[in-house]
Amino acid sequence: MITELRAALGTDRARAETLELALYARDAGVASGHAAAVCFPHDGHEVAEAVRIAARHDRPFVARGSGTGLAGGATPIGDPLVIVTTQLNRILEIDGDARVAWVEPGVLNLDLSRAVAHLGLHYAPDPSSQQACTIGGNVATNAGGPHCLASGVTATHVLAVEVVLADGSITMLGGLEPDQPGYDLRGCFVGSEGTMGIAIRIAVRLTPNPPAVRTLLLDFDAIEDAGATVSGIIAAGIVPAALEMQITKENAGRLQCKILAEGANGPTTVEADAILQDKGVFVIPDVLANAGGVVVSYFEWVQDLQNFFWTEDEVNQKLRDILIRAFHQVLYMSQKEKVHMRLAALMIGIERVARAMLWRGLYA
């Protein structure tokens, strides 16, 4: 297979070296697999050719964008050919009047919004990974983001997808006309995680930028009051562009607590963090206080690999041990280096990565 791929794409764009296979063995999730080969087509015809070569050799194939997926969709299971779409990264056409853009799947989400900003338009789905993830990956995962409450997830913004099917043939699903006859196969494809084929060209809807943006900062005594206010705003027919709860420089000074445990990701702005330190609030940073879910996910992975069957009590006990140990290590670093807990946690993280690289090498 690799010989045929190299003949079709060139040696540089068809790889089966140990390093490349290791790099493409997983996405941003925890599961890992093993690829037979990895290839980097430049256009849709090369994608189709790669799929046909895989079929001739009776190999499965897996599409991969930037690999930021957290669900293992791009993880190669069963020694497949991994077909990476990042070199199909051209914005093919922008029609500002019709508010439609045709893009290749490897275009990064944020790059499209940047490219149409001068027209007063943007591409609305905004996963938090939008600087890194591809529109092909967004289509396959039906990605959402903070603004999708108001504007809908990816499926709402995809008009047509040109797809390479498993036999290497190319077909168009959906179209620019509003009322396509027949089954909505475009709708089936969006969110199908690459199981129906590989997107090679996508027509997406562009959204006008709002005429004005106003940010409101509201202060609540109880979370329930904040929730009720959000429900009230939406019930009144106003859908907010995005919502988040945060400790900011405006409200940090009013906090009366002596200890603050961050039970969410990034709940404190940098300016608020400085105010909390000045006030002498002992902050248990999110990376420590909010780590339980990630640790238990890791347990699940270990259990799967090792065929362990831990009871809930055992899981809780292990979690408790790990978190208590981690807390003491961060506290020790904080006192030893006379830094606050967030910086101490970061220092421990960097130190561990550095140590792992010294022991195992960069890519091990």
Ligand SMILES: Cc1cc2nc3c(=O)[nH]c(=O)nc-3n(C[C@H](O)[C@H](O)[C@H](O)COP(=O)(O)OP(=O)(O)OC[C@H]3O[C@@H](n4cnc5c(N)ncnc54)[C@H](O)[C@@H]3O)c2cc1C
């Ligand atoms: C820090 C971080 C924040 C994130 N925030 C969000 C968020 O707010 N909302 C959200 O929904 N997700 C989020 N994600 C998850 C992830 O970024 C999205 O799922 C994204 O859409 C994946 O895009 P990708 O290019 O990295 O695709 P990959 O991870 O490479 O692939 C994802 C899936 O798409 C398939 N695929 C890729 N390209 C194609 C193609 N051309 N044709 C057919 N199938 C294809 C793959 O086979 C796989 O099944 C986040 C991830 C991270 C790491």
